[in-house]
Amino acid sequence: MEANAQRVEGSQGVTPPAYREPGDARMNLSEDDLEAMIEIRDPEIDVEDIVPQVRARLRAQHRRARGIGLDCEALARGQVPSDRASPLDDDLEDNLERMRASYNRVVVDLSLTKSRVPIVGPLVQRIREPLHRLAMYYVNRSAGRQSRFNAYVVGAMANLIRSLGEENERLRQEISRLDARLTNLETNARGKRE
Amino acid sequence: MLPAFLYGDAVSNQAARIRHLLRDWGFRSRIYAEARDHRRVNPGADYRRYRGNPDNILVYHYTTGSAMTEFVRQLPDTVVIYYHNITPPEFLDTYNAAYAASLEQGRQELVLFRHLPFALAGSQYNRQEMLSLGFKEVAIMPYFIYLDELLAAADSSAGQRIASDYRDGWVNILFVGRLAPNKRQDDIIRTFNYYHRLVDCRSRLILVGSGDSIPEYRMELEVMLDVLDLQHVHLTGEVSLEELSGYYRAATVFLCLSEHEGFCVPLLEAMGFDIPVLAFKATGVPYTMGQSGVLVKRKRYDVIATLIDLLAHDTPLRRDIIASQNRRLSAFDHDSTVRSLHRQVERMMQLA
Known part of the structure; x- marks a missing residue:
């Protein structure tokens, strides 16, 4: 899942909290960048001593990632690791994303119109509201189970679609290879006849 | 009330x-x-x-x-x-x-x-x-911090069982807090994804806390783990005091990436178990940490994972951070918190 950027405002008069910048994935962080990012307030510990160690380890990690075909930039940004474009059809990808975004939107909220009956209206309202809330309680218990089931379905669909996509890609490459071989054979055969 | x-x-x-x-x-x-x-x-x-x-x-x-x-x-x-x-x-x-x-x-x-x-x-x-x-x-x-009770509970059979289950030389990254969007356990998972794949595969992430208050968020975390195909992540749910102590005893590093906390008692609990604390600098967290622990001001998961690596092993940084945390804990000792309550009660009685 992608790391979503969220700007969160703090309370009135209080400094808003720091927020993430999803586009910030420059791999070559300078020492100044790292010093700005890390804060150790104990005056006996110097951040400047730690920064070179962090940089050296980051470089080693990036080398390791390249060596095993992992997308280090994607990992650093919190994305699903991938070193190639998605093999999925765009529409299918969109629908999968919509499923992920909406699988848990099954909970119901209270939606009670005010009673217009004069005099007894407020009494009617006081009786209706707890009854609605009671119904909501049971409905939302079921909704919770549905949401959980939906989560499993979304997970299974994602895995299935990813597997099918990878299989399609493999078959595409296989067909391409066989096609090239067939063309080669036909060319050779034509050459021999001539 | x-x-x-x-x-x-x-x-x-x-x-x-x-x-x-x-x-x-x-x-x-x-x-x-x-x-x-x-x-x-x-x-x-x-x-x-x-x-x-x-x-x-x-x-x-x-x-x-x-x-x-x-x-x-x-x-x-x-x-x-x-x-x-x-x-x-x-x-x-x-x-x-x-x-x-x-x-x-x-x-x-x-x-x-x-x-x-x-x-x-x-x-x-x-x-x-x-x-x-x-x-x-x-x-x-201030909040009362029940460190004596937690440390004693770690010696219970449940606490010892959990500690021994997880003390196998692996790096155990811990966060304690109910599963909630403001506590950003999803960001902790992203960090662990990087750490586990590129830093140390002999690692696990333990997220202790109930997922009952916002079940939709818990499900999102579970789907995330499926999509990332990430192993060695434990969502424990609600645990007893003894089990909590066991997890603290087993932890190597405490990681907090919350984006909203009023105080965050687990930061101090982790310090009580000599676990170095690495936290995102937001809202109440830096106030609780004082001059202890390590704060990060931006969420670069590679940098956070690298800091975990530095803190997880017996390095001078780990020792210095734990020492700073022990100094911080002295501000929350039981007797001074009791005296603080006594002062506030006297003040309230002046108003009554």
């Missing part, structure tokens, strides 16, 4: 401890709540049964929007708000609109009490927020 008097909840524990001390000092003290957890030995009484009295002092533990607010405002008692902070509703908008609405209501209704001559805040961060809203006099009433 508080909206929910629950088992294992920091605010509820604080209310229970205050009740206990007040009784020790000769006061009559009771807890009234809307929701009461009967796993507590003394779960208090329904708040609607409370009959106000102008001679009483009522401490209203303010944590969310609730029908209790209007009830309290009508009472003749000397009311003292004890503010524990309220999660900004935008964190919950996409998960539970009703819950988000009650949080929004809570934030809006807080100002209804700013005319009161005296109020309490659980942290410096909370205090600043109250002053910015127009509260006149706000004193900090």
Whole structure:
């Protein structure tokens, strides 16, 4: 899942909290960048001593990632690791994303119109509201189970679609290879006849 | 008086401890709540049964929007708000609109009490927020930290079992807190994804905390783990005190990437177990950390994972950070917190 950027405002008069910048994935962080990012307030510990160690380890990690075909930039940004474009059809990808975004939107909220009956209206309202809330309680218990089931379905669909996509890609490459071989054979055969 | 008097909840524990001390000092003290957890030995009484009295002092533990607010405002008692902070509703908008609405209501209704001559805040961060809203006099009433009890519980059979299950030379990254969007366990998972794949595959992530309050978020985390195909992540759910102690004992590094905390008691609990703490600098977290631990100001998962690596092994940095944390803990020792409560009670009695 992608790391979503969220700007969160703090309370009135209080400094808003720091927020993430999803586009910030420059791999070559300078020492100044790292010093700005890390804060150790104990005056006996110097951040400047730690920064070179962090940089050296980051470089080693990036080398390791390249060596095993992992997308280090994607990992650093919190994305699903991938070193190639998605093999999925765009529409299918969109629908999968919509499923992920909406699988848990099954909970119901209270939606009670005010009673217009004069005099007894407020009494009617006081009786209706707890009854609605009671119904909501049971409905939302079921909704919770549905949401959980939906989560499993979304997970299974994602895995299935990813597997099918990878299989399609493999078959595409296989067909391409066989096609090239067939063309080669036909060319050779034509050459021999001539 | 508080909206929910629950088992294992920091605010509820604080209310229970205050009740206990007040009784020790000769006061009559009771807890009234809307929701009461009967796993507590003394779960208090329904708040609607409370009959106000102008001679009483009522401490209203303010944590969310609730029908209790209007009830309290009508009472003749000397009311003292004890503010524990309220999660900004935008964190919950996409998960539970009703819950988000009650949080929004809570934030809006807080100002209804700013005319009161005296109020309490659980942290410096909370205090600043109250002053910015127009509260006149706000004193900090620190949270009691039950380190002695936690350390003793770690020697129980349940605590020892968990500690021995996980002490196998692997790096155990721990966070303690209910699964909630503002606590950003999803970011912790992203960090662990990087750490496990590129730094140390002999590692596990342990997320201790109930997922019951926002089940939609828990499910999102589970789907995330499936999509990332990430192993060695344990979502423990609610645990007992003994089990919690076992997880602390087994932890190598404590990682907090919360984007909203009023105080965050687990930061100090982790320090009590000599676990180096690495946390995102947001809202109440830096106030709780003081001059201890390591803070990060931006969420670069590779940098955070690398810092975990530096803290996880027996390096000079790990030793220095633990030493700074031990110094920080001295500000929260039990006796000084009791003295603080005594001062606040004397102040409240001057108002009554």
